[in-house]
Amino acid sequence: MELTASQEFASRLEYLPEIGSTNTYLLTQSQNSADWPDFSVVVTDNQTAGRGRLDRVWEARAGKALAVSVLLRPSSFDISSFGWLPLAAGLAMRNAVASLLDDAEVSVKWPNDVLVNGEKISGILAEVLPDGTAVVIGAGLNLSQSKDELPIPTATSLLLHGVTGFQLDDILVRYLAGLKRIYDELLDLAGEVENSELKQELLSVSSTIGSEVSVSLPDGSSFEGKAIGLDPQGRLLIAMDNPTEIRAVAAGDIQHLRQ
């Protein structure tokens, strides 16, 4: 597979014709190994055992979806700011998708589902290496599945929005170039995103901020409120009915109730 344009942005780029999970592969390979520098990339168009957040499954058809994982070893900030990395990836994927579509609303649902006209086209899974110094950011993007080849009714693909005849390299380079630009900004900010233009950019593409939401936490509990912003670690801030109470959510699922 020719990935000449994408190669420019990766310190190391490995294309795998078939793999269970690009995240699992990169996590395993890069542990205790200097062979995988910052911004190493693993990519496939045939991921057979893709993983979602909270042990869910990410489904992909052979040759019809992109799976890409990027190893990030931030030099200027530590794990306390790692929450920004998956948000950065969501923004990069949102911009990549938006650059391919003319007439569609492309947004990010917190933390990092990319939605086209409200339907999910991409999901992102961030996993920290056991030593806490690096993160693998995996992104799945639906390319050419038809509606009945997608796992849920509210999923969509680039093909379903009229994008045809594309090369994997063309799609991948849009994502990697965007992620590199945003990651470099994060490095310059040393993870201090509060008061930055990057934070404004993240807020501007979010369909969650400003919405009434239902939040389901990993422990099974849930509550409702209004999503009002991001805290200094990238957690979602929810204003509760009680005007003095604001909750910060680090991990969980969001359902949009109404704008």
Ligand code: BT5
């Ligand atoms: C995600 O999880 O959306 C993160 C998906 C990350 C996949 C990438 S691919 C490269 C890397 N390697 C991996 O093994 N994983 C990463 P979550 O927010 O938990 O959403 C999962 C849910 O999305 C599932 O329970 C389904 O409802 C739905 N889903 C599964 N496959 C989908 C698809 N192809 N398109 C849209 N929705 C899907």
